[in-house]
Amino acid sequence: xxxxxxxxxxxxxxxxxxxxxxxxxxxxxxxxxxxxxxxxxxxxxxxxxxxxxxxxxxxxxxxxxxxxxxxxxxxxxxxxxxxxxxxxxxxxxxxxxxxxxxxxxxxxxxxxxxxxxxxxxxxxxxxxxxxxxxxxxxxxxxxxxxxxxxxxxxxxxxxxxxxxxxxxxxxxxxxxxxxxxxxxxxxxxxxxxxxxxxxxxxxxxxxxxxxxxxxxxxxxxxxxxxxxxxxxxxxxxxxxxxxxxxxxxxxxxxxxxxxxxxxxxxxxxxxxxxxxxxxxxxxxxxxxxxxxxxxxxxxxxxxxxxxxxxx
Amino acid sequence: xxxxxxxxxxxxxxxxxxxxxxxxxxxxxxxxxxxxxxxxxxxxxxxxxxxxxxxxxxxxxxxxxxxxxxxxxxxxxxxxxxxxxxxxxxxxxxxxxxxxxxxxxxxxxxxxxxxxxxxxxxxxxxxxxxxxxxxxxxxxxxxxxxxxxxxxxxxxxxxxxxxxxxxxxxxxxxxxxxxxxxxxxxxxxxxxxxxxxxxxxxxxxxxxxxxxxxxxxxxxxxxxxxxxxxxxxxxxxxxxxxxxxxxxxxxxxxxxxxxxxxxxxxxxxxxxxxxxxxxxxxxxxxxxxxx
Numbered sequence: 001x002x003x004x005x006x007x008x009x010x011x012x013x014x015x016x017x018x019x020x021x022x023x024x025x026x027x028x029x030x031x032x033x034x035x036x037x038x039x040x041x042x043x044x045x046x047x048x049x050x051x052x053x054x055x056x057x058x059x060x061x062x063x064x065x066x067x068x069x070x071x072x073x074x075x076x077x078x079x080x081x082x083x084x085x086x087x088x089x090x091x092x093x094x095x096x097x098x099x100x101x102x103x104x105x106x107x108x109x110x111x112x113x114x115x116x117x118x119x120x121x122x123x124x125x126x127x128x129x130x131x132x133x134x135x136x137x138x139x140x141x142x143x144x145x146x147x148x149x150x151x152x153x154x155x156x157x158x159x160x161x162x163x164x165x166x167x168x169x170x171x172x173x174x175x176x177x178x179x180x181x182x183x184x185x186x187x188x189x190x191x192x193x194x195x196x197x198x199x200x201x202x203x204x205x206x207x208x209x210x211x212x213x214x215x216x217x218x219x220x221x222x223x224x225x226x227x228x229x230x231x232x233x234x235x236x237x238x239x240x241x242x243x244x245x246x247x248x249x250x251x252x253x254x255x256x257x258x259x260x261x262x263x264x265x266x267x268x269x270x271x272x273x274x275x276x277x278x279x280x281x282x283x284x285x286x287x288x289x290x291x292x293x294x295x296x297x298x299x300x301x302x303x304x305x306x307x308x309x310x311x
Numbered sequence: 312x313x314x315x316x317x318x319x320x321x322x323x324x325x326x327x328x329x330x331x332x333x334x335x336x337x338x339x340x341x342x343x344x345x346x347x348x349x350x351x352x353x354x355x356x357x358x359x360x361x362x363x364x365x366x367x368x369x370x371x372x373x374x375x376x377x378x379x380x381x382x383x384x385x386x387x388x389x390x391x392x393x394x395x396x397x398x399x400x401x402x403x404x405x406x407x408x409x410x411x412x413x414x415x416x417x418x419x420x421x422x423x424x425x426x427x428x429x430x431x432x433x434x435x436x437x438x439x440x441x442x443x444x445x446x447x448x449x450x451x452x453x454x455x456x457x458x459x460x461x462x463x464x465x466x467x468x469x470x471x472x473x474x475x476x477x478x479x480x481x482x483x484x485x486x487x488x489x490x491x492x493x494x495x496x497x498x499x500x501x502x503x504x505x506x507x508x509x510x511x512x513x514x515x516x517x518x519x520x521x522x523x524x525x526x527x528x529x530x531x532x533x534x535x536x537x538x539x540x541x542x543x544x545x546x547x548x549x550x551x552x553x554x555x556x557x558x559x560x561x562x563x564x565x566x567x568x569x570x571x572x573x574x575x576x577x578x579x580x581x582x583x584x585x586x587x588x589x590x591x592x593x594x595x596x597x598x599x600x601x602x
Contacts, residue, residue: 024424027423027424027425027503028423028424028425028426029425030419030423030503030504031419031423031424031425031428032425034415034416034418034419034423034503034504034507035415035416035419035420035431037412037415037416037472037473038412038413038415038416038435038472038473038478039416039431039473040472040473041412041469041470041471041472041473042431042434042435042438042473044472045446045450045468045469045470045472045473046438046441046446046473047434047438048449049445049446049448049449049450049453050441050445050446050449052449052452052453053445053446053448053449056448056449056452063452063455108326109326109327109330112323112326112327113327115323116320116323116324116327117327120589120590120593120594121589122327122331123593123597124585124589124590124592124593125331125334125335126330126331126334127585127592127593127596128334128335128338128582128585129334129337129338131528131532131581131582131584131585131592132338132532132577132578132581133531133532133533133534133550133577134532134534135532135534135550135553135554136532136550136553136574136577136578139341139553139557139570139571139574140337140338140340140341140571140574141337142557142565143337143340143341143344143567143570143571144337144340148353148356148564149352149353149356149357149567150356151336151340151356151357151359154356154357183333183334183337187334188596191593191596191597192597194597195597195598215319240440240442243442244442244443244444246444246535247534247535250534250538250554251553251554251557251558254558265444268444269444272447272448272451273451273539278448278452281448282445282448282449285442285444285445285448286445288442288444288445289441289442289445292440292442293440296440
C-alpha cells in the first residue's frame with residue numbers, strides 16, 4: 001500500500017512529458033511481447049522460407065549430399081523444360097474450365113437465392129461441399145464418376161448419353177477435376193456474392209422497375225457494377241487458388257492418365273518429394289510465385305479493383 | 312406486391328432445387344456406399360437407395376471386430392482409428408495454439424501503440440499471397456533438419472504461431488468493440504495481459520467461438536502439409552490416411568464400402584458442426600471469407 005503510494009507520488013513528481021514517454025515505451029514493449037509469437041511465426045515460416053526458397057533455387061540439392069551452388073542454371077533448365085510448360089498449360093486450361101463456370105454459376109445461385117430463398121438453411125446446404133475437404137471431395141467424386149459403379153453415367157444414360165470414362169480418360173480427366181472443384185467451391189462463391197447483394201440498396205431496383213427496366217437490364221446496370229468489389233475479391237482469390245490445384249489431383253488421377261492432369265503443383269511436388277530435386281522444384285515454385293503476382297496485378301488492372309462505383 | 316408463381320419464379324425454384332440436389336447427392340451416395348455390404352456394391356451401384364444395409368463397414372475400417380468381411384481384392388488395411396485419433400490431436404493442438412497466439416497478436420494490433428505496428432500487420436496480410444508450395448519446400452527442409460518429420464510438432468509448427476486469417480478476423484472484432492471498459496481496467500491497475508485475458512477476450516466470446524469452428528474445420532481438412540511431413544502411422548491424419556488407402560488399390564477397384572465408411576467418418580464431425588452452428592458458419596464465411 002505504501003509502496004504504491006510512493007510510486008504514485010514519484011510519478012507525479014516526474015514532468016508530464018517524461019511520464020508520458022515512459023508509459024509509451026512500456027506500452028510498446030508490451031505490444032511487441034503480445035505479437036512476439038505471431039512475429040516469430042511470420043519470420044520463421046513465411047519470410048525466411050521465401051528467402052530460403054530463392055536460395056535453394058540457385059542450388060542443385062537432393063537432400064543427401066550438401067547443396068551445390070549452380071547460379072541460374074535451374075532457371076535456364078526450366079525455361080527449356082517442355083514438361084514444365086506443359087504443366088503450366090494444363091494448369092491454365094484447368095483455371096479456364098474452372099473459373100468462368102464457378103463464377104457465373106455462383107452469381108446465378110446468389111441472385112436466385114436473394115430473390116427466392118433467403119433462408120439460412122439453403123445457404124447451409126450449398127456451403128456443405130465447401131466444408132468437406134478437397135481430399136474427401138475427390139474421393140466422393142471418384143465414386144460418382146467411376147465408369148463401373150458411378151451414378152453419373154446412370155444419369156447420363158437417362159438423357160441418352162453413353163457411358164463416359166471421366167477421370168480415366170486423358171480427354172476428360174482435366175474437365176472432371178475442374179468439375180469436382182466447381183462442385184466444392186461454387187456454394188462458397190455464391191455465398192460471397194449473396195453477401196454482396198445484401199449491401200445493394202433496394203430502392204435502386206424499385207426506381208428502375210418504375211422506369212420499366214427489365215430484369216436483365218437491372219442485373220447489368222445495377223447488380224453487376226455494384227457487385228464489382230466482391231467480384232474482384234472472388235476472382236482474384238479463386239484464380240490464385242485454382243492455379244494451385246493439388247489435393248483433388250493427388251487423390252484422383254495423380255497427374256495421369258498420360259500426364260493429362262499433371263498441373264504445375266503436382267509437377268513441382270513430384271520433383272521435390274519424389275525425385276528429391278529440391279533446387280529445381282524451388283526454382284519452379286519461384287516462377288509460379290512471380291506468375292501469380294503478375295496474374296493478380298493484371299486482374300486488378302483489368303477489373304479496376306481499386307475503384308468503386310458507389311461514390 | 313402480389314405473391315404469384317410466375318413461370319420465371321418456377322424456373323428459379325427448379326434451378327435452386329437442382330443445385331441443392333447436386334450439392335448433397337454425392338454426400339448421400341458416399342453414405343449409401345458406406346452402409347452397403349461389400350458384396351452388394353456392384354449390384355446396387357445405380358440405385359439411389361438400398362434394400363438391405365449394414366453399419367459393419369465402420370468397425371471394419373476402425374480395426375474393430377466386424378460382422379462384414381472385407382472384399383477380397385483390398386490391400387493391407389489402414390487403421391482409421393489411429394488416423395481419427397491423430398486428426399483429433401492435430402486439430403486440437405493447432406486450433407488451441409492458433410486461437411491463443413492469434414488473439415494476442417490481434418489484440419495488440421487493435422489496441423496497443425508501438426512503432427512498426429501497421430507495417431507488421433500488413434506484412435502478415437501480404438504473407439497470404441505467397442503460394443504454399445514456395446514455403447513447403449524450405450519448411451520441409453527445416454522440419455527435417457530439426458528431426459521433426461512424423462511428429463505433431465513438425466505438423467503444426469508452420470501455422471500454429473501465426474495464421475493471417477485468424478489475426479485479421481479477430482483484429483476486426485477488437486477494433487469494433489468500445490475500449491472504455493479496458494481503459495477503466497487499466498486505470499484500476501490491471502496489467503495489459505490481465506486486461507486482454509480477463510476483460511477484452513471474454514467480450515469476444517462469440518467471435519472466438521466462430522473462429523474456433525472455422526479453424527477446426529480447416530485444420531480437420533488440412534492435407535498437403537500433413538501429407539508431406541506426417542506420413543507415419545502415428546501421425547497420419549484422416550485426409551492423408553484416406554489418400555493412402557485409395558492409392559493402395561492401384562489400378563484395381565478400391566474397397567469402395569471401406570473407403571466410403573472412412574470418408575463418412577471424416578465428414579460427419581463437419582456435418583455436425585454445420586447442423587448445430589449453421590447460421591454462425593454461414594454468416595461468418597459470408598462476411599469474412601476463409602483462407
